[in-house]
Amino acid sequence: MMLSRSFFSLVLLGVLVTACSSDNWTQDSGAKYFVANLQSRFADGSSAPQTDPLIGLTQSRLAGFNKPTILAHLESSGGYSSATKIARNGQVQTFMTADQISISMNHGVVVATRGIGADLLGATAGQTLAHLRSGNPEDYQRVYRHLDGENHTIRTTFACHMENHGIEKLVFAQRSYATRKMVERCLGLEEEFDNTYWVGTANSLIRKSRQRLSPVSGFVRVHLLVD
Amino acid sequence: MKSKHRADEHCIPPVPRVHEYIKPWCLRYEGIQITVWGGAGLNLLRTSVLGLAFLMPVFSFAGTGTRPTLNLYGSPGLIDMPSAEHAPDATLSATVSTFGGSTRTTLSFQILPRLSGSFRYSRIQDFLGVGVKSLYDRSFDLRYRLIDEGQYIPAVTVGMQDFIGTGVYSAEYIAATKTLHPNLKATVGLGWGRLGGVSGYANRTINFGVGGNIDSANWFRGNVAVFGGLEWRTPLEGLNLKVEYSSDHYVPETIDRALFVRNSQVNFAADYRVSDSLSVAAYYLYGSEFGLSASISLNPKHPAAPGSLDPSPLPIKIRQPVRGQAGVYDTTWTQQADGRAILASNLETLLAAQGQQLESLHVTADTAFVRFRNIRNGTASQAIGRVARILTHILPASVETFVIVPVVEGLPVSAITLRRSDLEDLEFRADGVELSWQRAQIGDAAGQGDGILNKELYPNFSWALAPYGDVALFDPDKPVRVDVGVRLTARYEVSPGLVFSGSLRKKFVGNLDSVTRASNSVLQHVRSDYGLYDKQGDPALERLTAEYFFRPGDDLYGRVSVGYLEKMYGGVSAEVLWKPVTSKLGFGAELNYVKQRDFDQLLGFQAYEVVTGHASAYWDMGNGFYSQLDAGRYLAGDWGATYSLDRVFDNGWKVGAFLTLTDVPFSTFGEGSFDKGIKMTIPLSWASGQSSRKRYDMTIRPITRDGGARLNVENRLYGLVSDYHRAPLDRSWGRFWR
Numbered sequence: 006m007m008l009s010r011s012f013f014s015l016v017l018l019g020v021l022v023t024a025c026s027s028d029n030w031t032q033d034s035g036a037k038y039f040v041a042n043l044q045s046r047f048a049d050g051s052s053a054p055q056t057d058p059l060i061g062l063t064q065s066r067l068a069g070f071n072k073p074t075i076l077a078h079l080e081s082s083g084g085y086s087s088a089t090k091i092a093r094n095g096q097v098q099t100f101m102t103a104d105q106i107s108i109s110m111n112h113g114v115v116v117a118t119r120g121i122g123a124d125l126l127g128a129t130a131g132q133t134l135a136h137l138r139s140g141n142p143e144d145y146q147r148v149y150r151h152l153d154g155e156n157h158t159i160r161t162t163f164a165c166h167m168e169n170h171g172i173e174k175l176v177f178a179q180r181s182y183a184t185r186k187m188v189e190r191c192l193g194l195e196e197e198f199d200n201t202y203w204v205g206t207a208n209s210l211i212r213k214s215r216q217r218l219s220p221v222s223g224f225v226r227v228h229l230l231v232d
Numbered sequence: 233m234k235s236k237h238r239a240d241e242h243c244i245p246p247v248p249r250v251h252e253y254i255k256p257w258c259l260r261y262e263g264i265q266i267t268v269w270g271g272a273g274l275n276l277l278r279t280s281v282l283g284l285a286f287l288m289p290v291f292s293f294a295g296t297g298t299r300p301t302l303n304l305y306g307s308p309g310l311i312d313m314p315s316a317e318h319a320p321d322a323t324l325s326a327t328v329s330t331f332g333g334s335t336r337t338t339l340s341f342q343i344l345p346r347l348s349g350s351f352r353y354s355r356i357q358d359f360l361g362v363g364v365k366s367l368y369d370r371s372f373d374l375r376y377r378l379i380d381e382g383q384y385i386p387a388v389t390v391g392m393q394d395f396i397g398t399g400v401y402s403a404e405y406i407a408a409t410k411t412l413h414p415n416l417k418a419t420v421g422l423g424w425g426r427l428g429g430v431s432g433y434a435n436r437t438i439n440f441g442v443g444g445n446i447d448s449a450n451w452f453r454g455n456v457a458v459f460g461g462l463e464w465r466t467p468l469e470g471l472n473l474k475v476e477y478s479s480d481h482y483v484p485e486t487i488d489r490a491l492f493v494r495n496s497q498v499n500f501a502a503d504y505r506v507s508d509s510l511s512v513a514a515y516y517l518y519g520s521e522f523g524l525s526a527s528i529s530l531n532p533k534h535p536a537a538p539g540s541l542d543p544s545p546l547p548i549k550i551r552q553p554v555r556g557q558a559g560v561y562d563t564t565w566t567q568q569a570d571g572r573a574i575l576a577s578n579l580e581t582l583l584a585a586q587g588q589q590l591e592s593l594h595v596t597a598d599t600a601f602v603r604f605r606n607i608r609n610g611t612a613s614q615a616i617g618r619v620a621r622i623l624t625h626i627l628p629a630s631v632e633t634f635v636i637v638p639v640v641e642g643l644p645v646s647a648i649t650l651r652r653s654d655l656e657d658l659e660f661r662a663d664g665v666e667l668s669w670q671r672a673q674i675g676d677a678a679g680q681g682d683g684i685l686n687k688e689l690y691p692n693f694s695w696a697l698a699p700y701g702d703v704a705l706f707d708p709d710k711p712v713r714v715d716v717g718v719r720l721t722a723r724y725e726v727s728p729g730l731v732f733s734g735s736l737r738k739k740f741v742g743n744l745d746s747v748t749r750a751s752n753s754v755l756q757h758v759r760s761d762y763g764l765y766d767k768q769g770d771p772a773l774e775r776l777t778a779e780y781f782f783r784p785g786d787d788l789y790g791r792v793s794v795g796y797l798e799k800m801y802g803g804v805s806a807e808v809l810w811k812p813v814t815s816k817l818g819f820g821a822e823l824n825y826v827k828q829r830d831f832d833q834l835l836g837f838q839a840y841e842v843v844t845g846h847a848s849a850y851w852d853m854g855n856g857f858y859s860q861l862d863a864g865r866y867l868a869g870d871w872g873a874t875y876s877l878d879r880v881f882d883n884g885w886k887v888g889a890f891l892t893l894t895d896v897p898f899s900t901f902g903e904g905s906f907d908k909g910i911k912m913t914i915p916l917s918w919a920s921g922q923s924s925r926k927r928y929d930m931t932i933r934p935i936t937r938d939g940g941a942r943l944n945v946e947n948r949l950y951g952l953v954s955d956y957h958r959a960p961l962d963r964s965w966g967r968f969w970r
Binding site: 025026092093097099101104107116117120122123126128129150154155156221 | 544549550656659666694
């Protein structure tokens with residue numbers, strides 16, 4: 006007999022018909038994920054509203070926030086989301102969006118994200134902060150970590166230096182801030198990128214930044230709405 | 233209220249109920265969210281990221297940029313000839329090609345960066361008689377790259393085509409490929425057998441109805457011929473044009489039989505890459521025939537989302553020491569009579585919110601032993617990390633040590649000991665992954681963590697109704713048969729490790745019952761009567777068992793299963809496994825006494841009964857390779873051994889092959905000579921990006937016979953416990969922080 010058998014539940018069937026059970030956790034519905042993926046595949050952001058939420062933002066709207074809050078914009082997705090501070094560990098504050106994506110920052114320098122997918126697992130920030138304060142042009146190292154497709158931790162080292170691009174006025178929510186625009190230029194073996202920080206001249210708070218997360222996720226823009 | 237009142241009376245800070253603990257985390261929902269700006273909505277960021285992630289597999293080869301085009305045999309190559317190129321490591325491709333009455337379906341896997349293998353199922357129309365019978369044939373290839381391409385030297389690959397099988401496509405070759413210009417590649421090679429010109433195939437024999445023979449005496453023997461060609465990457469993105477001189481004269485098809493007319497040895501092709509995973513090609517072949525092919529490629533290394541699309545975990549909660557005394561924490565909570573019960577209840581609630589189940593909690597002033605079931609996370613380290621984070625929220629500050637014990641089928645499979653202060657210190661250290669692994673202790677869980685049992689877990693009844701699909705391949709009468717229906721499963725857990733479960737299925741539609749070929753096996757028909765099971769087994773009681781899992785001692789695991797163990801056999805199965813948590817070696821033994829079930833797969837048995845069992849050795853070889861050797865007595869009473877080699881990816885994918893040799897002579901075994909096959913496991917989380925323990929297993933046997941057949945009992949121990957042991961945890965420890 007020239008017959009062989011592969012006994013397996015077809016993915017196709019799994020996604021076409023939703024299973025039911027006494028315990029939803031024990032039954033991973035292929036349909037749920039497949040549908041979600043199909044939707045997201047076509048919802049690539051191009052048809053979604055891309056309006057900058059900072060336009061038209063007023064102080065009266067911000068007055069409702071009773072905790073430190075940021076606005077995050079992931080460039081690769083085109084989406085915006087506000088995030089509220091939910092935890093502090095030493096110098097690191099963690100902000101969480103309503104859909105449970107978190108961004109952790111050491112005085113405004115992003116050191117971790119969770120929930121994006123290709124997250125920033127961890128990054129050094131001490132030298133960046135020191136050079137933001139001092140404006141020292143000397144080279145220093147930054148180390149980033151992310152997970153690859155096999156869940157292996159990938160450690161990438163970059164040689165960085167900080168450039169002072171002078172004073173720049175930021176205006177949002179009907180208020181203007183005097184900032185120093187600082188550009189951190191980083192060079193690695195396979196990648197180079199610039200992180201940009203707008204540091205308040207009055208209190209050294211990073212009011213706005215554009216920071217690299219991981220090779221896949223690209224850059225996140227962060228506005229400090231309420232400090 | 234009662235506990236609060238009592239606590240007030242004794243001035244003891246009460247252990248709060250969980251809603252008081254989780255309240256701070258509700259702030260993210262209480263905070264005012266910007267939902268009206270631009271109408272973008274809060275889900276936009278996540279949804280868009282999901283979209284990006286879903287496209288990851290599709291564009292997963294973008295970074296490599298050099299995935300070679302495939303030939304009609306589904307291997308990197310020119311048109312009908314091979315080249316020296318290889319796909320990127322771990323690439324899996326499926327190719328269907330057709331021309332001149334031949335259709336080839338090939339599954340290829342890049343086993344190592346230099347080594348690839350293919351399994352092919354071919355149909356040659358009228359090969360066994362014009363208008364009478366087509367030849368359906370299975371074949372295996374191996375290719376090894378001897379030399380990488382350099383600035384001046386070409387890549388060189390040696391390959392063997394159809395080296396184990398009937399030998400219809402039997403050939404060996406050495407091919408050299410050089411990139412002459414960024415858009416132009418040239419290949420030249422020497423071929424033997426099919427690729428050895430007009431007389432190259434003269435000494436080869438086609439072993440109709442036998443297969444499984446390794447015709448090594450003819451390898452690289454006989455006439456040798458030269459082949460070669462060019463591949464040009466055109467300015468039109470994705471379009472490659474190819475021309476070749478073929479050294480295959482198609483002697484069996486055009487000289488021995490007149491299946492098509494061969495006017496020329498020069499072939500032409502246009503290959504268009506629709507996306508990085510899909511290619512199509514059109515051909516003009518041998519001066520007379522047009523052909524087509526399509527191939528799909530993916531790479532298990534490139535999931536929907538590296539890391540995970542799971543929501544962010546809870547941040548570590550930082551403790552506050554007793555005022556003015558660093559490192560000193562209040563322990564008066566230990567005096568609260570119902571404190572531990574409240575902690576267990578709180579932990580159960582938060583674990584459930586993460587898709588996990590609390591088995592038991594034992595907590596002292598400074599140490600907590602937690603047993604939990606990982607229901608959701610396919611990656612064990614992520615499940616452990618999330619439990620640890622929850623513990624920082626639940627447990628009083630004085631509890632410094634967490635002993636986290638994953639439980640599978642009632643078996644405590646390992647104990648991960650963590651210091652709470654390490655979690656606090658390392659949460660945002662850039663080197664937190666490495667340091668936390670260094671400081672974690674991974675040990676045996678036997679006897680660890682008995683505590684307050686989660687009484688809601690036992691007894692527990694659960695059920696599920698889900699669709700199923702069953703596919704049968706390679707029958708010459710109908711190469712693909714499919715059944716579709718529903719499967720009802722039920723499970724009753726009496727106590728930890730004692731489980732009654734069953735599976736009943738009903739076919740809705742399908743043609744698996746249309747098999748007309750009767751088994752011609754001279755052995756006891758232990759597997760080859762599958763057609764009768766499909767014909768009569770509707771509805772079918774697939775399984776109805778009582779299972780007991782236990783830990784006989786340190787590093788030891790045990791299982792006893794009784795009942796209708798699988799669709800064809802019922803009886804008793806007992807297994808013991810020795811697998812230290814930190815060892816890459818494991819040894820096991822399984823003994824079964826089974827009777828063959830009636831074809832209707834209900835409650836009756838046939839007369840055949842057998843004692844079968846194996847001694848097994850498991851070896852995590854490192855670099856993602858696993859070996860398993862099972863030696864013992866098979867269902868037909870034959871003695872022998874099965875060797876399996878799997879490449880296991882730390883995201884859950886597995887691709888492997890196995891072969892079984894027993895004391896049944898090849899001639900007695902029948903077609904195929906011995907049992908062999910390939911197998912794959914695909915985790916749902918790979919495609920979805922979301923955590924899931926759902927996996928799709930697939931075993932492809934070129935042929936199902938009665939020699940070397942094993943019992944298909946569920947829940948063999950190594951597969952249950954090994955994911956939580958040291959080596960796999962080490963490799964994916966980054967997910968601990970995810």
